[in-house]
Amino acid sequence: MSTAKPLSVFDAAQTARLLDFADMVDALAKAAADYAAGGIHAPERQVVPFPQGGVMLSMPATAQDIGIHKLVNVVPGNKALGLPTINGVVSVYNSRTGQALAVLDGPTVTARRTAAVSMLGIRTFLARAPRCVALMGSGTQSAGHAQALAALYPGLRTVIIGSSLANAQAFVKAHRSLDLMLAAADSVPADADVVITLTTSAVPVYAQPAQAGRLLIGVGAFKPELAEIAPDTLHHSQVYVDDPAGARHEAGDLIQANLDWSRVGSLATALSQGAPLEKPIVFKTVGCAAWDLAAARCALQKKEYLQLVN
Template sequence: MIQPAINAVRPPAVFDAAQTAGLLDFHDMVDALAVAADDYAAGRIHAPERQVVPFPQGGVMLSMPATAQDIGIHKLVNVAPGNKSLGLPTINGVVSVYDGRTGQALAVLDGPTVTARRTAAVSMLGIRSFMAAAPRCVALIGCGTQSAGHAQALAALHPGVRTVVVGRDPAGARAFVKTHRDLDLALEAAGSVPAEADVVITLTTSSIPVYTEPARAGRLLIGVGAFKPELAEIGPDTLRASLVYVDDPAGARHEAGDLIQAGIDWSRVESLSAALSQGVPPGKPIVFKTVGCAAWDLAAARCALRKKEFPQAVK
């Protein structure tokens, strides 16, 4: 007779895109990211640079692990550019979550959803950290998936804020506004950034700068879309005249195309963690460049595990 196993391992809970989004409240995410930024800077989160492996049909597979005392995570996503012509998502993958004490699998989250929501939450943490007051007018440059995630985050954290969607194709910007008209935002489409915008977020994969306005105090510029050396959204003159902060200093040196192409002096680039712990100088133009890292995915996983669906939740 086979004896029942002692402390039998339960299979991990698996969540689809909608369920994963439901586990990742933006308020919780911003707070968790602030903690993770400090943990990462102090070496309490280990997150090596992402590994990029060629994938069939011109795609890439991205491997991003991270570990801490409480949990470990591994984000594995595939980027398949040809999927657009097939009517399929370009990015597919999962974030697997493990117990930090036993290594047992706890959950499998939808990878693109985690990426979109934690990326937007990093930008929201930037607004909280670099702005003296809540934004009055936010411009989103780009009409894709990342812009959608940022619009959702703004609606959650800054309901009713005027949000101007700037698209290369005016029809695309108008379509974006129509699609997201149910969000609690004063959404409008435009062909350029309005002068009164106090936050501008670039969310494209452009190889040439989409924002070249002179640096100015009182306007926070957040660069999100350029995540490879050959991409650049922010013009070099704007960068050189601004205080520059990055979410991940190690990753930015290899991935922040805006900064790389501008030949930025890395000795004057500060980290998000430094801004959180030391504050920022008042009255200066600021650029916050994000490239993402697995530490932010770990922060998202912490949020998910705190939900009531997990009896083994992180405390």
């Protein structure tokens, strides 16, 4: 009779060590194909309100090898208490037996796989390696993206545009140890070939005309009432989304622009058929549990995980 191994629980730092950005970009490309083909099942996320204004988000996904359940709580009021806004876990299960394999830190998985999806977007929708990336936002998501850029494009010129120049300068100071040419600015440089919006703004923070050769990645607007990218920019760009089903309900930029969904492509299609790189491209991401499953696959394959559980 076999004895079940003790459940491995990884904190934020341990989870980060298990999630290598290069590995995740490759795993996400595979997961996108699997998800589009029905090999990964990831239903729409369930949102349950807390009495004091927070929400609990439940996001399961299953595949032939593993299943995951991400359960995270988002409580905006925590900021005033000096506590993290997002808390939660990603539990990982054996698909054949249903037995629990590991518990990963939820916010770390979310931040790193979200940044890795953007990095996959750069690899897919930009004709060459980026020369200058502008990050619009100076919060947690920007930190994750800066870490990903440093890992995959060391030495890259990276410009931070915050809600104020002071916030951008503070971000640069806090992350000066990263292998990037970090600089603060109050507007997007003319030579930026990638712009990534990472805010929770209800009004567009990027309204420049659509521009061939500049990839625009929208990350921060994850609810219908949020919008980071101006409608005119979207209407004059070829638009792709990471999750077509989720985007129809959550991509506030696209929803508010009344975009014709028949002309919105999917990441999976771009990966399999290519994209018109000579045109202005917007890649909008809303995230889904399939991407968390891809991250969990990476964690299970890392030698550090195998050493800890064997």
